[in-house]
Amino acid sequence: MKYSAPLAIALLACAACAPAFADCKGLKVEDAWIPEGPPVAAVLAGYGVLSNTGDKPLHIDSVDGADFGSVELHQMSMDGGMMTMRPLKGLDIPAHGSVALADGGKHLMLMNPKHPFKAGDGSSIGFHCGKDVTQVPFSVRAQP
Amino acid sequence: MPDRYGGEFHNVSNRSLSLGLLAAFAVLIGIVAGMVVLRPATVQIQSGTLLQQPRPIADFSLNGSDGKPFTKADLAGHWSVIYVGYTHCPDVCPTTLAQLKAVEKGLGADAAKVRFIFLSIDPERDTPETLGQYTHYFSPDFLAVTGPNAQLDTLGANLGFVYAKVPGETPQSYLMDHSSALILVDPKAGLAGYLTPPFKTESLVSDLKQVIGKPS
Numbered sequence: 001m002k003y004s005a006p007l008a009i010a011l012l013a014c015a016a017c018a019p020a021f022a023d024c025k026g027l028k029v030e031d032a033w034i035p036e037g038p039p040v041a042a043v044l045a046g047y048g049v050l051s052n053t054g055d056k057p058l059h060i061d062s063v064d065g066a067d068f069g070s071v072e073l074h075q076m077s078m079d080g081g082m083m084t085m086r087p088l089k090g091l092d093i094p095a096h097g098s099v100a101l102a103d104g105g106k107h108l109m110l111m112n113p114k115h116p117f118k119a120g121d122g123s124s125i126g127f128h129c130g131k132d133v134t135q136v137p138f139s140v141r142a143q144p
Numbered sequence: 145m146p147d148r149y150g151g152e153f154h155n156v157s158n159r160s161l162s163l164g165l166l167a168a169f170a171v172l173i174g175i176v177a178g179m180v181v182l183r184p185a186t187v188q189i190q191s192g193t194l195l196q197q198p199r200p201i202a203d204f205s206l207n208g209s210d211g212k213p214f215t216k217a218d219l220a221g222h223w224s225v226i227y228v229g230y231t232h233c234p235d236v237c238p239t240t241l242a243q244l245k246a247v248e249k250g251l252g253a254d255a256a257k258v259r260f261i262f263l264s265i266d267p268e269r270d271t272p273e274t275l276g277q278y279t280h281y282f283s284p285d286f287l288a289v290t291g292p293n294a295q296l297d298t299l300g301a302n303l304g305f306v307y308a309k310v311p312g313e314t315p316q317s318y319l320m321d322h323s324s325a326l327i328l329v330d331p332k333a334g335l336a337g338y339l340t341p342p343f344k345t346e347s348l349v350s351d352l353k354q355v356i357g358k359p360s
Contacts, residue, residue, distance in 0.1 A: 041278060
């Protein structure tokens, strides 16, 4: 029993530091693309399918990109004939599950592009899970 | 006797019944004919609702991306499809504008009878100039308009759209909630109906062709 206190402290410390050990291991992003927008657009969208190939749930805390002033995760929804958009506080992807970032639903909000983007251009977007980050290449495509 | 009276009575009853039925039938024919003759010409559309009678719109004054004022008079003489949105909307607004471009193309020669208007409900960030540059990326034929909130509110009450500002993390990163329907205005500047999402290009083209072909 005399070891219980240090053990409890160790366990607590571990629980507290758990998020620091969180990583993006298992994160796979497919069909990552940015619809080409007007050159004056202050905001662009980012789409793709985020999969978790691992056995543990993944939590994406934040997203960023060197080509943009800031990047946020947003949820678009239609409620009673109203289009609404709200920022999301991160994104959970269940083990062996996937989450789609698509038109009219969850998407990346790429704010204040540092230069105009044309179809064929690319941009690297970082997905942060705790202290870990996975860089994902996004390609700019014309609107279908 | 009972047989004779009974017989007569029976005959009279038959005649009355026949006359009554004939009269009822005539009334029914009259009602049906009246309904057919007096019924307003209605057009069934796939993507929304047309009003039985267009609703008048009160005067308003907005600013067009062409540098000219945009008033009720600018809605007359052609059909208008009005899309309410804002340029800081990265997802549904550009997608819808790109779709309207496809609709414009699909209308072919009929496109000349329709004006597509992007109405920004975010005048704080969307100046007519940037709004025009944004909108013309999708089609040089599209018109973009915005104006003071008081004017947008008046027009909203007339056209049946609403919008609301939702604060963001910084004063400049706020979001706008807005009505999603496309608003249809007839060549007499009357509110004619709404096209509602989810939008399908083919349905919008066929609906607009039908509406344009309807005598107004």
